[in-house]
Amino acid sequence: MIDTHCHLNDPKFENDLDEVISRALDAGVRAMVVVGYDVRSSIRAVEISQRYDGVYATVGLHPYEAERYKDDDLREIEELLKYEKVKGLGEVGLDYYRGPSDKNRQKELFVSQLEIVRRYKKTVVLHIREAFDDVFSIVQEFGDLKFIFHSFSFTKREMEKLLPFENFFISFSGMITFVKEVEESAKISPRDRTLTETDSPYLAPIPMRGKRNEPAFVRFVVERLSKIWGLEFEECREITEENARRVMGLG
Ligand SMILES: [Zn+2]
Numbered sequence: 001m002i003d004t005h006c007h008l009n010d011p012k013f014e015n016d017l018d019e020v021i022s023r024a025l026d027a028g029v030r031a032m033v034v035v036g037y038d039v040r041s042s043i044r045a046v047e048i049s050q051r052y053d054g055v056y057a058t059v060g061l062h063p064y065e066a067e068r069y070k071d072d073d074l075r076e077i078e079e080l081l082k083y084e085k086v087k088g089l090g091e092v093g094l095d096y097y098r099g100p101s102d103k104n105r106q107k108e109l110f111v112s113q114l115e116i117v118r119r120y121k122k123t124v125v126l127h128i129r130e131a132f133d134d135v136f137s138i139v140q141e142f143g144d145l146k147f148i149f150h151s152f153s154f155t156k157r158e159m160e161k162l163l164p165f166e167n168f169f170i171s172f173s174g175m176i177t178f179v180k181e182v183e184e185s186a187k188i189s190p191r192d193r194t195l196t197e198t199d200s201p202y203l204a205p206i207p208m209r210g211k212r213n214e215p216a217f218v219r220f221v222v223e224r225l226s227k228i229w230g231l232e233f234e235e236c237r238e239i240t241e242e243n244a245r246r247v248m249g250l251g
């Protein structure tokens with residue numbers, strides 16, 4: 001199992017990070033990707049990845065505070081992208097629900113980061129909220145990059161739009177265990193482009209709802225997905241593991 005998206009850089013893991021990571025390894029999680037959302041959390045993601053085997057990082061500026069960022073922040077993200085254990089840019093994208101009302105500022109920040117990551121040929125982890133169509137049209141301009149639609153929460157209609165693009169990957173979080181619509185979308189998610197994640201400490205899956213989520217719980221996502229696809233757990237684990245290694249170049 002691979003957790004392609006977790007926030008072990010979140011203050012909620014400050015006091016027991018060693019235990020959380022050993023629990024994940026004991027549960028059979030082979031790799032975890034710690035995802036940044038601003039400069040500070042990106043630096044922290046890199047630090048954690050340097051400290052543990054099997055732990056990788058991505059770095060990037062989330063649209064939530066798009067108005068705040070300056071060129072210096074972009075330069076900082078670019079420096080961090082150069083680390084070997086940094087496997088991608090993210091999470092980046094557009095958020096019309098929580099993000100600043102100025103959509104153009106969000107788009108600008110998003111596109112300038114895509115232009116930077118292009119030079120390093122690393123994968124992009126997308127955060128999208130109420131902005132599917134705008135993100136979809138921007139990413140088509142970057143056909144040379146691989147994109148992960150993180151914590152996929154859209155309907156079958158949006159999933160169908162992604163199907164023709166070999167460079168688009170779909171990652172399911174705990175939502176697959178408690179949102180009917182997401183389950184429906186998973187039915188038609190391409191097997192060779194589907195990934196699993198926790199988005200911990202958020203979105204704990206059933207049967208852990210209400211608890212702090214952690215990478216070990218990615219098991220429940222793989223389990224749910226295997227049932228939806230009608231596969232044995234082991235088969236589903238292998239498929240999603242192989243996809244994650246391929247898209248992010250994990251060792
Ligand atoms: Zn996240």
